[in-house]
Amino acid sequence: MKAFDYIEIRVPAKPQYVSVIRLTISGLALRVGFTYDEIEDLKIATGEAVTNVVHHAYHDTEEGEVVIGCALFDNKIEIMVADYGNSFNFEEVKSKIGPYNENEKISMLREGGLGLYLMEALMDEVKVNNEGGVTVFMTKYVAREQVEDYDERIVT
């Protein structure tokens, strides 16, 4: 049995869908047991990654898609945001992302302004892979107390 549930969302890379992704992430994060503040962090970090893809898509003539993969664990959420339309193998892409590359970070900052700064500040781990489309891979952990309160926290 897998240790996590995997959810994939695909939307056209258009600005009007960024808020839809934020709402979805918010719902999934609530399932994992994150607090309101942590959920807000997740919404912003994911929003930033999706916004980057939307901006890139705007420079191209052809309309693209943004793919958001979420792995829900007992104590963490892993979110991957990719700017190519093909469905991807979550485990495979995850294994390809190496240690943080300082050069990549700087080039991202030049393009995306404060976006990556915010992602790094609001998430526990952020990795960027530039091979075959930009993929952002980020993780946030639930604080220990919240894991213990897991059952009580789900009041939908």
Place this chain on the structure above:
Amino acid sequence: MNINVKFQKDGEVVHGYIDGEIDTYTAPILREELDALEIEKDLLVQLDLSKVSYLDSTGLGIFVAFYKKVVKENAHFKLVGLTARLVRLFEITGLSELMDIETNTKVEYNNESI
């Protein structure tokens, strides 16, 4: 999802009220409204963000651009009514060191859940 921007001029002070979510979709509306504002020397532009339920780097970028414009005209810029969430974003990005920011504790509790 929408955004509303209203301005009210009161002598040397322009009060701006922003209501809604500021992201890449609503940003052009906010940018347009702020660009249309005439900035005179010594004017104080005070933007009330107490009704802003979401803000990301797109919105921060707009405030930075507007802040630069106001300073260039020798006018003054102030952000008021920020929730704890918003203050955190301005602190993380270092903007709170540059800009005049006032929090509103009364609003903090009401807006926290959005």
